[in-house]
Amino acid sequence: ATAAATVTQDSVLNICMDAKHHKTEPGPEGQLYGQCVLWKDNACCTANTSMEAHQDQSYLYNFNWDHCGAMPEKCKRHFIQDTCLYECSPNLGPWIDQADNSWRKERIRDVPLCQEDCEQWWEDCQDAVTCKANWHTGWNWTTGTNQCPKGAMCQKFKYVFPTAAALCEQVWSGSYKYTSHHRGSGRCIQMWFDPAQGNPNVAVAQYYA
Numbered sequence: 001a002t003a004a005a006t007v008t009q010d011s012v013l014n015i016c017m018d019a020k021h022h023k024t025e026p027g028p029e030g031q032l033y034g035q036c037v038l039w040k041d042n043a044c045c046t047a048n049t050s051m052e053a054h055q056d057q058s059y060l061y062n063f064n065w066d067h068c069g070a071m072p073e074k075c076k077r078h079f080i081q082d083t084c085l086y087e088c089s090p091n092l093g094p095w096i097d098q099a100d101n102s103w104r105k106e107r108i109r110d111v112p113l114c115q116e117d118c119e120q121w122w123e124d125c126q127d128a129v130t131c132k133a134n135w136h137t138g139w140n141w142t143t144g145t146n147q148c149p150k151g152a153m154c155q156k157f158k159y160v161f162p163t164a165a166a167l168c169e170q171v172w173s174g175s176y177k178y179t180s181h182h183r184g185s186g187r188c189i190q191m192w193f194d195p196a197q198g199n200p201n202v203a204v205a206q207y208y209a
Helices: 002-011 034-039 047-052 073-088 115-125 164-170 201-208
Strands: 096-098 106-108 111-113 176-178
Touching: 034 047, 034 073, 047 073, 073 115, 111 115, 115 164, 115 176, 164 176
Parallel strands: 111 176
Antiparallel strands: 096 106
């Protein structure tokens, strides 16, 4: 039984989810771009994916951050970082779940985000504007890119997401979970870290596996 448990543990510890742009298995990527460079030593994303993650209208998902007017840069960087974590991290195994989308077989659910990462995201985005709380579904895609559904009102994030927890947990329909754990505690996933210090999320995945 112990051997089987170890196998299960190991199999979720360094793994890429089966989704639209992920590599089949993680490995070094010397040329990762911009904010995704944190994962260059061991990544699930290609250099090309990392470059696209920074585009306003990227071919990754044709998703438009500026659906209610221009999203401020200080807010956008968190969404870019969230994209880099999602596309590049090989440490999300314990939270990979089946997805019933045509474009991906797996998704992440309830990834425990460090409190600071979530609070800072909310802080920097509270005055940005959106028309929806769940960005996974319900858009009008008739133009090929997401537009607000009919009758949806554009308003500031702080009204759509009254708390940091609301933002982190709702925006991607439960992909993240707000926690009171702090960066460096080994109990929560960091969207941001200093690669020179190594990747703190390796130990977090081990803890939860």
